[in-house]
Amino acid sequence: MNRTAPEGYTNVAPWVVTDDTGALLDFVAAAFDGQELARVPVEDGTIGHGEIRVGDTVVLAFDRRPDWPVMPSLLRVYVPDADAAVAAAVAHGGRVVTEVSDGAWGDRGGRVRDPFGNIWWVVSRQEEVAPDEAWQRMSEPKYAEAMRVAQETLDAELSGREQGLASPPLRPND
Numbered sequence: 001m002n003r004t005a006p007e008g009y010t011n012v013a014p015w016v017v018t019d020d021t022g023a024l025l026d027f028v029a030a031a032f033d034g035q036e037l038a039r040v041p042v043e044d045g046t047i048g049h050g051e052i053r054v055g056d057t058v059v060l061a062f063d064r065r066p067d068w069p070v071m072p073s074l075l076r077v078y079v080p081d082a083d084a085a086v087a088a089a090v091a092h093g094g095r096v097v098t099e100v101s102d103g104a105w106g107d108r109g110g111r112v113r114d115p116f117g118n119i120w121w122v123v124s125r126q127e128e129v130a131p132d133e134a135w136q137r138m139s140e141p142k143y144a145e146a147m148r149v150a151q152e153t154l155d156a157e158l159s160g161r162e163q164g165l166a167s168p169p170l171r172p173n174d
Contacts, residue, residue: 009058016061016073018116021047024061027114028052031089032077032122034059055079076121082109085122089114098153101146104137105129111154119157135171144168 005011018024021039028034034052042048046063053059054077064070079085082100090096093115100110100122109123129137137143148166155164 008053010056013057014059014073014075016059016075016116016118017064017068017071018061018118019064019070020116021050021061021063024114024116024118025050025052027089027092027094027116028054028059030092031094031112031114032079032085032120070117072117072119074119074121076123078123078125080124082107082122082124085124086110086112089120089122094120097157098150101149102126102142103146103150104140104143105134111150111157113157119154138169138171 016024025034025036025039029036029052032054034054037051037053037058038049039047040049046065048062050061051058052061059075077085086094086096086100089112094112096110097113097119098111100108102108106125106127106129107123108126109121112120112122114120138147147169151166152164155166156162157164159165
């Protein structure tokens with residue numbers, strides 16, 4: 001396959017539109033060890049373009065105009081230590097949506113809403129798990145409960161309901 005993205009960029013890049021892109025870049029640098037690549041202010045005082053590298057991905061961002069809708073993003077970030085990254089995100093103004101737990105597929109992670117309304121799935125890979133084993137694990141109470149809590153907390157956060165909804169995953173036909 002021919003490479004279509006510039007060196008150092010992935011073919012798909014997330015854009016985050018926020019009311020304070022400068023503060024978002026600072027948050028991502030502090031919480032997820034991001035390396036700021038660009039912060040371009042424009043004449044009206046807003047940030048017209050920002051870039052920050054987290055691992056192998058560049059997250060792009062710019063300030064929202066007052067007449068645009070609020071557009072929170074949902075992002076997953078792999079980090080070396082999910083517990084430490086969630087703690088760092090909270091220390092820099094984030095709020096836990098889903099407590100960190102172990103998942104059947106070999107990840108440990110939780111969710112944080114940043115001060116700008118974006119929700120980050122903060123995940124660290126603990127082990128490689130074959131799909132058959134992951135589906136077997138889903139019947140174990142520890143993993144079934146983690147999945148239920150993950151679904152309910154996200155649903156509650158996005159819907160505004162006090163109690164979120166959850167539904168057990170169904171194994172696809174192999």
